[in-house]
Amino acid sequence: MTTAWHVDPRLARRYADGAMDLALATSVEAHLVACASCRDVIGAVVPTDRLDSIWDGLAAELDAPRPGLVERFLTRLGMREDTARLLVTTASLRLSWLTSLALVLGFAALTAGSGDRGRLLFLTVAPLLPVAGVAAAFAGPLDPVRDVAAAAPYSRFRLILLRALAVLATSIGFAAVAGVLVIDEGWLAVGWLLPALALVSTTLALSARFDPVHAAAAVGLVWVMVVWSHAPLRQVSFAAFAPPAQLVYLLVTIAAVIVVVAARTVFDYDRRSR
Amino acid sequence: MTTPTVELTGIVKSYRRTPALRDTTFVAHPGITGLLGPNGAGKTTLLRIAATVLAPDQGVVRLLGLNPHSDEVRGEIRRQLGYLPQDVGIHRFFTAFEFVDYIAILKEMVHRRSRHQEVHRVLGLVGLDDVARKRVYALSGGMRRRLALAQALLGDPQLLVLDEPTSGLDPEQRLRFRDLISRLGEGRTVLLSSHNSDDLAALCGHIAVLHSGHIVFAGPPAELIATAEGRVWQSTQRAPGALLAWRTGDGLYRNVGDPPPDATFVPPQLEDAYLLLVRQDSLSAVGGP
Amino acid sequence: MSTLYRRHAPWLVLRLSRRCADAGLVDEVVQDTFLAAWRGASRYQGTGEVAAWIWGIAIRRLIDQFRGQRAAALPLSDVAGSEPSAEDRVLLGVEYGDLGGALNRISPELRAVVQATILDGLTTREAGRLLGIPPGTVKTRMMRARAALREELA
Numbered sequence: 001m002t003t004a005w006h007v008d009p010r011l012a013r014r015y016a017d018g019a020m021d022l023a024l025a026t027s028v029e030a031h032l033v034a035c036a037s038c039r040d041v042i043g044a045v046v047p048t049d050r051l052d053s054i055w056d057g058l059a060a061e062l063d064a065p066r067p068g069l070v071e072r073f074l075t076r077l078g079m080r081e082d083t084a085r086l087l088v089t090t091a092s093l094r095l096s097w098l099t100s101l102a103l104v105l106g107f108a109a110l111t112a113g114s115g116d117r118g119r120l121l122f123l124t125v126a127p128l129l130p131v132a133g134v135a136a137a138f139a140g141p142l143d144p145v146r147d148v149a150a151a152a153p154y155s156r157f158r159l160i161l162l163r164a165l166a167v168l169a170t171s172i173g174f175a176a177v178a179g180v181l182v183i184d185e186g187w188l189a190v191g192w193l194l195p196a197l198a199l200v201s202t203t204l205a206l207s208a209r210f211d212p213v214h215a216a217a218a219v220g221l222v223w224v225m226v227v228w229s230h231a232p233l234r235q236v237s238f239a240a241f242a243p244p245a246q247l248v249y250l251l252v253t254i255a256a257v258i259v260v261v262a263a264r265t266v267f268d269y270d271r272r273s274r
Numbered sequence: 275m276t277t278p279t280v281e282l283t284g285i286v287k288s289y290r291r292t293p294a295l296r297d298t299t300f301v302a303h304p305g306i307t308g309l310l311g312p313n314g315a316g317k318t319t320l321l322r323i324a325a326t327v328l329a330p331d332q333g334v335v336r337l338l339g340l341n342p343h344s345d346e347v348r349g350e351i352r353r354q355l356g357y358l359p360q361d362v363g364i365h366r367f368f369t370a371f372e373f374v375d376y377i378a379i380l381k382e383m384v385h386r387r388s389r390h391q392e393v394h395r396v397l398g399l400v401g402l403d404d405v406a407r408k409r410v411y412a413l414s415g416g417m418r419r420r421l422a423l424a425q426a427l428l429g430d431p432q433l434l435v436l437d438e439p440t441s442g443l444d445p446e447q448r449l450r451f452r453d454l455i456s457r458l459g460e461g462r463t464v465l466l467s468s469h470n471s472d473d474l475a476a477l478c479g480h481i482a483v484l485h486s487g488h489i490v491f492a493g494p495p496a497e498l499i500a501t502a503e504g505r506v507w508q509s510t511q512r513a514p515g516a517l518l519a520w521r522t523g524d525g526l527y528r529n530v531g532d533p534p535p536d537a538t539f540v541p542p543q544l545e546d547a548y549l550l551l552v553r554q555d556s557l558s559a560v561g562g563p
Numbered sequence: 564m565s566t567l568y569r570r571h572a573p574w575l576v577l578r579l580s581r582r583c584a585d586a587g588l589v590d591e592v593v594q595d596t597f598l599a600a601w602r603g604a605s606r607y608q609g610t611g612e613v614a615a616w617i618w619g620i621a622i623r624r625l626i627d628q629f630r631g632q633r634a635a636a637l638p639l640s641d642v643a644g645s646e647p648s649a650e651d652r653v654l655l656g657v658e659y660g661d662l663g664g665a666l667n668r669i670s671p672e673l674r675a676v677v678q679a680t681i682l683d684g685l686t687t688r689e690a691g692r693l694l695g696i697p698p699g700t701v702k703t704r705m706m707r708a709r710a711a712l713r714e715e716l717a
Contacts, residue, residue, distance in 0.1 A: 016577055022674050023666040025581060026682050032574050033614040043573035050590070051572055057387060058568070058594045060394035062601065063371045063406035081386055082379045089365070089376055145364065145377070148425060150327040151357035151435075152380035153349045159380075265345045271329040387591065 007031065007038040009045070016045040083162065090137050090163045097136065101129060101174055109178045116236040122182055123241055124227045126175040126192035128220050131199045133167035135216035138207075150270065157267035160204065161260075168200055191241035194249040199223055201256035208263040277339055278303050279433055279463035280324050285333035287319050294319040295330070296487035306459040308474040308495075309467040310548055311484035317467045318360055318437055320484065324465055325357040325435040338433060353382070356426035360437040362418075364410045370397065370421050371406040377425040396424040399454065415442045423451075427458070434458060436466040440473055452477060471544040475499070481544075485552045495544060502542035502550050507533045517553050564601055571617050572597070579621060582683075582693065588628060596621040622683055629692045665715035673708040676701055 007015075007028060014020050015028050032039055067075070067084070074084040108125045111118040138146075138160065150156065175192060183189040199219050206215035230239040239245065280302035287295040294316050302324075311317045322328040323335060326342045338354055340347040364373050374393045383389035397403045400420040405413065413421065419442055426434060439455070440448045448470070456477055458464055468474050474481060475495050483491040483498070491498055509527050512519045517531035530546045533539070572593060579589045599620050666674060679690035680701070687705075691698040 018581065021667050022678060023662075023664065026666075026678065029578055029682075032578075033612050033618065036570065039570060039574050039614070042577060043569070046573040046576055050576070054572065054576070054590050054593050055565075055568060056394070057391055057590070058597055060390040061387070061594055061598055062564075063369075063394065063397075063403075064390045065369065065372045065375065080384070082384050082389075085376070086379055089368075089372075094367075145362065147322070147325075147327055147359040148357060148362060148377060148422075149380055151325045151352060151355055152377065153352040153382050154380040155349075268345070269329055269342065269348060270327065387594075 006035065007041050009041060012041050012045045015042070086159065087162060087166050090166060097133065098170065101133070101171065104129065105174050105178045109182045116238075119183055119188070120227070120236055120238065122179070123188070123192050123238075124224060126171075126179065127196035127199050127223065129175070130168045130171035130196050131203050131216050131220055133171055134164045134200055134203055135213045137163040137167060138212040155268055157264040160207070160267060164200060164204055168196070172196065188238065188241060191238070191246070194246050194253065195223065195241075198249040198252040198256070201253050201260065205256040205259040205263070208260070208266045276303065278336075279338055280307075280465065281334075281336040282320070282323065282330075283334045283336075285320070285323060285330045285335070287323065287328070287330050289319075293487050295323075298333075298484070298487060298489055300324075300482055300489055301492070302463055302465055302480070304461065304463045305479040306455065306464045306466065306477050307480045307482065308478035309465065309482050309484060310471070310474060310544075311467070312552070316484045316487060321435050321437045321465060321467060322359075324433075325355060326351055327357065327359075353429070354432040356428065356431040356434045358423050358426040358434075358436045358439055360441070362422040364418060364421065366409070366411040368410050369407050370402055370410065370413065370417075373410060373421060374425050374428065378428050381428050383429070392428060396427045399427055400424045401450070416444060416447050419443060420447070420451075423454075432462055434462060434464045434466075436464065438467055438469065440468060440470060448473065471548065475544040483548060483551055491551055498547045498551075499542055499544055500547075502530070502547035504539060505533060505550060506530050506542040506546045507537035507539050509538070518549060564597070567600065567613075568597055571614060574614070575617065575621055578618070579625060582622075583625060588625075592621060592624045592628065595624045599624070619684075622685065623689070626685070626689045626692050629695070662712070662716070665712050668715050669708060669711040673704055673711060676704040677708050677712075680705060 011028065015025060020028070032042060067081075068088065071084045071088045074087065075081055079087075104125065108122040111121050149159070172193065175196070176190070179189045179192065183191075203212065203216045203219045206219065227240040230237050278301045280300070282298065282300040285295050285298040285300070286293070294314070298320065300320060309317050309320065319328065323330055324337065326337065326348060329335075329343065335342055337351045340351050342348045342351050368376070371393060374397060375389065378389045378393055383392060394403065394406070397406050400423055402417060402420055402424060405417065410418065410421070419439070423436070423439055426436065436455070440451050443451060452473060455464060455466065459477070459479075466474075466477070478495055481491070481493065481495050481498055482489050491501075507513070507529050509529060510525075512521075512527050513529040513531070513534065515532050515534065516529035519527050519529040519531075522528050528540065529537075530549055575593055575596065576589060579592055580586070583589055583592075596617060600617055603620075666677065669677075675694055676690065679685050679693055680687065683690075685693065687698045687701045691701045694701070696704075
């Protein structure tokens with residue numbers, strides 16, 4: 001609607017200072033929506049440094065990454081924004097890793113369908129995946145900013161732990177689903193869980209002293225040997241997943257966690273002589 | 275005498291029994307200190323120790339008056355530190371902004387908006403604000419190097435450790451870097467290593483020469499250059515007694531070493547002095563003349 | 564983007580400041596508004612004023628800030644009850660007729676509710692969040708405001 005009046009500088013000043021009653025202010029506001037020249041008049045009244053500083057922030061936000069689905073989900077769960085951001089950038093949590101994880105488990109699940117031998121294969125593979133994931137989170141080519149990160153104040157131990165837990169959680173999620181589909185016998189469906197915990201915690205404990213990738217490889221190798229030593233070529237045996245074995249895995253996990261916690265400052269400052 | 279920002283005393287560090295640093299003592303005060311030395315473990319190792327990335331096998335490290343060996347103060351040192359390694363691999367799928375933002379989180383900049391503003395600021399400092407949203411794989415080598423430098427500037431640290439900051443940069447970029455680094459050197463301590471002696475001569479108030487795991491010279495660049503005074507001369511033929519000689523663009527030979535009696539001397543450059551210093555050192559080590 | 568910002572940021576800062584006393588919060592909301600405007604530019608229909616569209620984004624962003632623990636920042640106290648000058652009377656008459664004057668005469672809390680629901684066009688729930696009162700209270704105050712205005716205008 002066309003109006004006969006416009007906002008003059010004096011009125012603009014009163015509006016900006018808040019020295020105006022609601023009705024008049026509302027008139028001004030309604031007018032400004034329609035009139036570009038009066039908006040310019042108002043523009044002269046707002047301090048430029050305030051507008052500049054808002055603009056700086058705006059320019060920064062324009063270039064900033066927008067949180068993805070996972071990141072927003074984690075923040076909604078109550079996680080701190082920066083922690084969620086760190087997790088999301090973990091190599092092994094990226095979509096590519098997750099896809100390959102799903103594929104591997106899918107494959108294992110398929111083979112598990114082929115009788116006991118297949119089930120054993122699945123149970124052997126499932127605990128290895130989180131180990132590989134933890135190693136991938138810190139392997140050279142996948143953690144190229146290692147030196148820069150080492151010089152940063154953020155506790156490397158905390159970072160490693162965070163990522164290991166995230167990788168473990170996602171792997172367990174996938175494996176649980178696949179396991180239930182694959183293995184009919186109740187407890188055996190989650191027989192891979194304690195081994196997974198034992199392997200990951202042992203890898204972390206060894207990472208205090210050795211390269212995480214080497215530690216993961218060694219742990220993986222030992223695990224495969226353990227399983228197949230109980231299942232020589234002729235017969236298939238689930239002895240490696242029986243309750244006595246599970247107890248051993250639990251104890252190994254507890255011991256490894258103690259070591260990791262005790263050695264936590266080692267992760268933060270490289271004292272190793274190579 | 276003010277407390278030095280960096281004080282490394284009696285540092286020993288070996289890699290698989292090959293010593294990289296043997297009883298090295300190195301000091302740096304506010305301003306720009308250059309580190310010169312041959313390719314090999316020495317320079318980078320020293321800088322990594324100064325950046326708290328590595329602990330020495332033996333020796334005492336004091337950074338900003340604090341000892342990184344102590345768990346409690348290490349974080350405090352790192353908060354005041356910016357490090358640019360020789361090779362920074364950057365995740366290829368990051369955008370320039372995302373990469374610096376990621377490091378900013380590791381530097382404990384928790385609050386999102388102010389962190390983004392700081393990232394924006396350092397990208398502006400290195401001239402990358404136009405490409406902030408470009409993915410790293412789309413950036414040139416020079417741009418990646420500038421990006422790596424940008425992260426070191428986050429939080430305006432008191433101590434900057436730069437390992438070959440200008441490697442891979444074209445001449446114009448190198449000059450821009452010089453400009454930036456010289457400005458950064460005001461009021462801060464900058465440690466930098468370079469193969470480019472022009473850069474070092476132009477920027478540094480203080481130079482240290484590392485050779486065979488020892489600091490064989492520490493002082494102003496002019497002092498180092500002065501040691502080569504009277505040992506660099508011109509001739510029409512390649513001089514037989516020279517340590518090193520090469521034919522310059524105008525047809526004359528430039529020789530470095532022990533001059534003949536009637537030599538035409540030319541003003542020495544930093545690299546001449548460096549060459550004389552390290553060749554001398556290796557000669558005397560071998561028990562030569 | 565910079566033209567959009569230059570044209571609309573100043574009035575937006577002022578208009579938001581009349582609804583929220585926290586300058587830092589206002590600055591953040593302005594930033595978020597332009598970000599959203601920049602990203603959602605394709606969704607803008609093109610009919611009606613750009614300014615109105617921007618205001619719609621901004622006021623909703625402001626309300627979002629009040630979700631959760633954040634206490635509602637009280638709007639700046641408007642100068643009420645002072646007699647409008649002759650010039651003001653003309654201006655008021657042009658835009659709102661007698662309603663303008665009547666608005667100034669009802670109590671501040673009722674006025675705030677009227678501003679939020681009628682003038683800013685917020686829902687009861689949004690108004691409640693902005694003013695820091697439950698939606699039920701918004702409704703009752705609206706009823707009282709209508710009654711008071713009717714009385715004033717009669």
